[in-house]
Amino acid sequence: MGHQSYSNSNEASDGKSTDWKYFVTSNIKELITMGQVINYKFSSDCIVEYIRLITDKIGGKGEFARVFGFPRTTVGVWYEGKHKPALDAILRICYVTNHQIKDIFNGYRPDEIKGVNGVFLQNFECSNRRKQFDREYTESRLRIVLKDTKKAPSMREIARNLKCNRKLLYRHFPKLCKAISQKHQLNLQACRKQRIEQGCLSVTEATHKLISQGIYPSRRRVEDILGFQLREKPLQETWRSIIKDQVWLM
Known part of the structure; x- marks a missing residue:
């Protein structure tokens, strides 16, 4: 029961x-x-x-x-x-x-x-009674999110903040939700690009530091300096290109 x-x-x-x-x-x-x-x-x-x-x-x-x-x-x-x-x-x-x-x-x-x-x-209230869907308020909140230039939350996060089902939002505001979702994806891509660029710069600096000390810049040594592994392909390619260009020094 x-x-x-x-x-x-x-x-x-x-x-x-x-x-x-x-x-x-x-x-x-x-x-x-x-x-x-x-x-x-x-x-x-x-x-x-x-x-x-x-x-x-x-x-x-x-x-x-x-x-x-x-x-x-x-x-x-x-x-x-x-x-x-x-x-x-x-x-x-x-x-x-x-x-x-x-x-x-x-x-x-x-x-x-x-x-x-x-x-x-x-006068009887229950904690689990469904709140009436406020279409006008919800639409205004979605438009604010779409216009925000600093933040780009996912639709899942927005639905959680609004205490509303994500599928319900898509059903009532398909264009707005798709636009917000696209904005979120573009933001993720931009953040990844920035992170990769910063990572490549750090790999370059760490590799050249080892070379300047007369130490072979193996992947393990570079990772020890950086504090993280070179799992992403762009970081690996940056490291390999430096090794290839500087191998005559070793």
């Missing part, structure tokens, strides 16, 4: 809603008395039936996902009975709909859902 964590406001603004902590404590105590926490699978059919009932009453899986803040795919597998929601998820649904979990386990089928679309629901 999976585990999910949720947070909530302590109390609804009208002062009449059940406190979340009290609700959980009292419901768990009742379940322990019933022995249903240990025998959770015993009531699995009741839970699936309850999920289907609530889903149909509020307008389908998509609406259920929006109202309660669960992923739609998760709601789908619950509705189809392929997986059963964790106990804390059931508690949350009952909390929002103002139903007692022991009644659900006993096969209770509510005729109405008092909590949905009321103050009771409006």
Whole structure:
């Protein structure tokens, strides 16, 4: 059985809603008395039936996902009975709909859902509820990144900073994302070119230093001076060209 964590406001603004902590404590105590926490699978059919009932009453899986803040795919597998929601998820649904979990386990089928679309629901918050996608804000941030002449982050980094899925960004802003990605690649190429040029200069200096001391500038000796290995081909070619030109001195 999976585990999910949720947070909530302590109390609804009208002062009449059940406190979340009290609700959980009292419901768990009742379940322990019933022995249903240990025998959770015993009531699995009741839970699936309850999920289907609530889903149909509020307008389908998509609406259920929006109202309660669960992923739609998760709601789908619950509705189809392929997986059963964790106990804390059931508690949350009952909390929002103002139903007692022991009644659900006993096969209770509510005729109405008092909590949905009321103050009771409006004051309930969950840590994993998906944030509404702000297209205008996201586009403005992408344009700022594209215009920035000092930094060229990758789309992966941008998506992480925006707390947004990278594929979602590409789907909504394909041209902007491709332009930013191209800018990032060009920046990587420029950085590599600069690093190679600096590396070649360092190889040249280290090699000539050994030659000036009358020491054969073997690759190992040059690497010892530099503090890194000549793994990249341009650095190796620079070293070889100097050895070839200066071999008569040895």
